[in-house]
Amino acid sequence: MAKRLIPTLNRVLVEKIVPPTKTPAGILLPEKSTKLNSGKVVAVGPGSYDKAGNVIPVGVKEGDNVLLPEYGGTQVFLGDKEYHLFRDEDILGTLHD
Template sequence: MAKRLIPTFNRILVEKIVPPSKTSAGILLPEKSSQLNSGKVIAVGPGSRDKAGNFIPVSVKEGDRVLLPEYGGTQIKLDDKEFHLFRDEDILGILHE
């Protein structure tokens, strides 16, 4: 990424993962078979500030595969690639294989 975005506060920059509609061997997958609204964390903000002004670190980190809410997030374009910004508390969970 030529242009880099460092999110503010507890914002999380996410690249949505579009599930393949056919397997690598070319077999067509039944529609919505594994439709999980997930994404890869590209960058994270320093966190929200507590009452004393200190940062509360966010709960995900760069590279995490995260479960995203169905709605919400701000769509942005950086170098013609589409990303989404989510608030840390709107990310539903971290996915592990």
């Protein structure tokens, strides 16, 4: 049975996207071209609360591709997969095609 992690408050569970290091033709790509630190949102918490007790919702949703800071987040292993937990305000933005 696989475990599922539901983040608390304004935390976001992200699976980092590992860019390819070479093209389908076998050409190695320079490290700078594969440096984009991005991930896919797997789960989000319900949000944080303001002083009046109102819920402030999380700014991203499951399935969003997001830009992540170079450092930060908490590494989590569920089964054989690696994930990272970030606070909503630490996520730099969403990526769209």
